Amino acid sequence: MQNSNECQLQIRLLTKQNKYAVPDVPLSVPETIDSKSLNDLVNQLLRDSNPDFLKPKDFDFLVTKELLRVPLVEHLQERNISTEVIVEVEYIERTPAPEPEDSLLHDDWVSGVATANKWIITGCYDYSVNVWTTHGKIVTTSKDHKNVVKAVAWIDKTEPSKGFVSVSHDLTGIIWAFEPATGNVTSKAFLRGHERGIDSLGISPNSLRIATGGWDTHLKLWSSSLEGDEEPANKRSRGVYTGITKTPLHTLSGHKENISSVNWVDNYVICTASMDHTIKFWDAELCGIKNEIVGQKAFLSSSWSPLSNCLLATSADRHIRLYDPRSSEGNLCKTTFTSHKLWVSSVTWSDYDEHLFLSGGYDSSVKLWDTRSSRAPLYNLEGHQGQVLGVDWSNKKYLISGGSDNVVHIFKNKHI
Structure with missing residues (x-):
């Protein structure tokens, strides 16, 4: 029985998932009700309205567009929301915990990871570029680079046959x-023009342009086509870098330190994050800076979402920050996510859900987040024994991470 002395709240349960809809009527619930008790309530209402609803579902609850993580009355009080009105509580099917799928063992630190369909490419500190299947089988290893490989990217995530790019x-x-049928990999063109090591890489949405950033502080734009100047015959005969040499289409200057991350916002705008404490948005046509975000620390990584039109960025601290560059009022930083115990080295949005993202840190942890819950991640993905250096979620089925323990971990997304 309900405790008659316990204060009650009026709520209305809503959902956009019609198959789980319950009657849209106000309900009286204890003010201390939490997500677990709400979950039991929704499941009971579903059973009452549909006798065929046998298997309980796990739901999360949104109040004021934020996931409920404390008792309802606390959630409302923290946001100065009256407890005298009917509170709208939206429920959504909970994102299930990803399950460990496989581990890919390398000979050295893994700094770059990228997925397309059933293929994974990795870049390593032993100068190697490797192609794997998502089932853990090594397809090929190439060592055409002469130093650490820092980043890798598919030219078209939907068509692996268009090849990929690595920077070093x-x-x-x-x-x-790359020939998916045979697994053959061939270096076709070399991008030359940076004066110091290249750290970051991005491919335009239409796959026609490559952007690279590095320790020379320059952002360089390249064509992804395989047209260029052949290497001189005397170099070919000595076995030195055969193939096409490409020079930059444009060199964009403005940063003062290493460019740690490159994202294409669309086919005409590029976003770079740098150790000079700034994030810059560039016009790729006019080759100038459109606007910038100034932070307090060096930026280590970033990820742009075309679904939410927001940027995630990590700095030389324990925090992940969400920026909305369209915002016209107040701080561009809309949310700060804090759970890592050391610097967060890498972050990536989900390609299929505007609220979900993945982060990896020097604390050996990989975390799956929902932007509607900044207090804590949805899940911690365990397994790494060293610093996490790269994360990827380009294939919605697989969450990928690589690190200084020489391992790439594959987690299966059970949400699909």
Whole structure:
């Protein structure tokens, strides 16, 4: 029985998932009700309205567009919301915990990871670029780079046959041809023009342009086509870098320190994050800076979401910050996510859900987040024994991370 002395709240349960809809009527619930008790209530209402509803579902609850993580009355009080009105409580099917799928063992630190369909490419500190299947099988290993490989990216995530790109501290990028039927990988073109090591890489949404950033503080734009100047015959005969040499289409200057991350906002705008404490948005056509965000610390990584039109960025601290560059009022930083115990080295949005993202840190942890819950991640993905250096969620089925323990971990997304 209900405690008659316990204060009650009036709520209305709503959902956009019609198959789980319950009667849209006000309900009286204890003010201390939490997400677990709300979950029991929704499941009971579903059973009452549909006798065929046998298997309980796990739901999360949104109040004022934020996930409920404390008793309802606390949630309302923290946001100065009256407890005298009917509170709208939206419920959504809970994102299930990803399950460990496989581990890919490398000979050295893994600094770059990228997925397309059933293929994973990795870049390593042993100068290697590797292609794997998502089932853990090594397809090929190439060592055409002469120094640490820092980043890798598919030219088109939906068509692996269009090849991929890698960048290295040997001052070059390589465009690779990839044949999915045979697994053959061939270096086709070399990007030359950076004066110091290249750290970051981005491919335009239309796959026609490559952007690279590095320790020379320059952002360089390249064509992804395999047209260029052949290497001189005397170099080919000595076995030195055969193939096409490409020079930058444009060099954009403005940063004062290493460019740690490159994202294409669309086919005409590029976003860069740098250790000079700034994030800059560039016009790729006019080759100028559109606007910038100034932070307090060096930026280590960033990720742009075309679904939410927001940017996630990590700094030389324990925090992940969400920026909305469209905001016209107040701080561009809309939310701060804090759970990592050391610097957060890498972050990536989900490609299929505007609220979900993945982060990896020097504390050996990988975390799955929902932007509507800044207090804590949805899940901690365990397994790494060293610093996490790269994360990827380009294939919605797989959450990928690589690190200084020489391992890439694959987690299966059970939400699909």
